[in-house]
Amino acid sequence: MDITKDLPQNITNLIEQHKYTGETDFDYLVGEGGYIPQSEDLLTDLIVAIAQGKNILLKGPTGSGKTKLAETLSSLFNQPLFSVNCSVDLDVESFVGFKTIDYQDGKQIIDYVPGPLVQAMKNGHFLYIDEINMAKPETLPVINGVLDYRRQITNPLTNEVIKAKEGFNVIAAINEGYIGTTRLNEALKNRFIVIDVSYLQGEQLKNLIKNNTNLNDEKLINQYVQLSHDLIAATQQGKVSEDAASIRALLDACDLSEMIPPKRAIRRAIVNKLEDDREQDVVQNLADMLFE
The missing domain is CATH 1.10.150 (DNA polymerase; domain 1)
Known part of the structure; x- marks a missing residue:
C-alpha cells in the first residue's frame, strides 16, 4: 500500500530530494514500512521535519505503532535505521560503542567497535532511540550535542570529535507514565519536534x-x-x-x-x-x- 499517493506533490518531491541514494553496507537496516498513519497531516509533518533535519519525538501509548512508524520513515527515505533500546541499565557505551581485545599480526591490541550513534552519524543515516525516557538521566547528556545545531559528539572512548554526515536524523519514542520511566529533561525535549501517535481506528x-x-x-x-x-x-x-x-x-x-x-x-x-x-x-x- 502506497501511503504517499494522496500527499501533495511538493511533499512527495521532498521525499525524492532527501532520499538516500548512495552506497552503504547497511541496506539490511532499511525498514520495511507498513505503518498506516492516522492522518495525512501526521505523515506530511514527519516528512517535512525529516527533510529539514529536525529531531523527532514520537509520543504515544505502548503498541500504537511508534517503532513501525520509524521503520516506515526509514523505508520512505531509503535510510538505514540504527537502533538503541533504552532501559535502566543503558550506559554510554550503548550509544558510542565499546573497546575489546583483538589480535593483529599475532599481537594483542585494543580495538574499538563503534556503536549505533557513531555508525549513524558517520554514515549519515537514521538513529532510532526507543523508550528514551527509560534511560538513566545521567546517560542521555552524551547525545545533547548531537541533537542541537552542533550535530557533533566527542567520543569519550577515543576522544575523536565526530560530526554528523548530511542525512543523519534522530527519531526517538516515548511512553509517558509507565513504570520505570522518568520525566524527560525539558532541555532534552526542547531539541525535538513532538508528534503524538495514537491508536489507529x-x-x-x-x-x-x-x-x-x-x-x-x-x-x-x-x-x-x-x-x-x-x-x-x-x-x-x-x-x-x-x-x-x-x-x-x-x-x-x-x-x-x-x-x-x-x-x-x-x-x-x-x-x-x-x-x-x-x-x-x-x-x-x-x-x-x-x-x-
Whole structure:
C-alpha cells in the first residue's frame, strides 16, 4: 500500500530530494514500512521535519505503532535505521560503542567497535532511540550535542570529535507514565519536534489488519476493528490499562485467528498478557459479546 499517493506533490518531491541514494553496507537496516498513519497531516509533518533535519519525538501509548512508524520513515527515505533500546541499565557505551581485545599480526591490541550513534552519524543515516525516557538521566547528556545545531559528539572512548554526515536524523519514542520511566529533561525535549501517535481506528485499522496480518475474513476483520474500538474506550474509562488496547497485540490475535477460534486467539494474544484478573475479565467479556 502506497501511503504517499494522496500527499501533495511538493511533499512527495521532498521525499525524492532527501532520499538516500548512495552506497552503504547497511541496506539490511532499511525498514520495511507498513505503518498506516492516522492522518495525512501526521505523515506530511514527519516528512517535512525529516527533510529539514529536525529531531523527532514520537509520543504515544505502548503498541500504537511508534517503532513501525520509524521503520516506515526509514523505508520512505531509503535510510538505514540504527537502533538503541533504552532501559535502566543503558550506559554510554550503548550509544558510542565499546573497546575489546583483538589480535593483529599475532599481537594483542585494543580495538574499538563503534556503536549505533557513531555508525549513524558517520554514515549519515537514521538513529532510532526507543523508550528514551527509560534511560538513566545521567546517560542521555552524551547525545545533547548531537541533537542541537552542533550535530557533533566527542567520543569519550577515543576522544575523536565526530560530526554528523548530511542525512543523519534522530527519531526517538516515548511512553509517558509507565513504570520505570522518568520525566524527560525539558532541555532534552526542547531539541525535538513532538508528534503524538495514537491508536489507529476504523478504516485505517482495517487496512492495517489486511496489509499486516494473515487474516482475510471480512467479518472477522470488522469484529476486530470493533474490539479495538471497545478496548480503547475501556482504557479511557479506566477499566483496563493501555496494554490491553495494544495494536501490536491485536494484530497477533488476528494472525492466530486464521487458524484457531478468535476468542482463544484473543486470550493468547491479549488477555493472558494482563496481570490484573479484573482487566482480563473485561477484555474477555468484550470478546464474548463480539465473537461466537
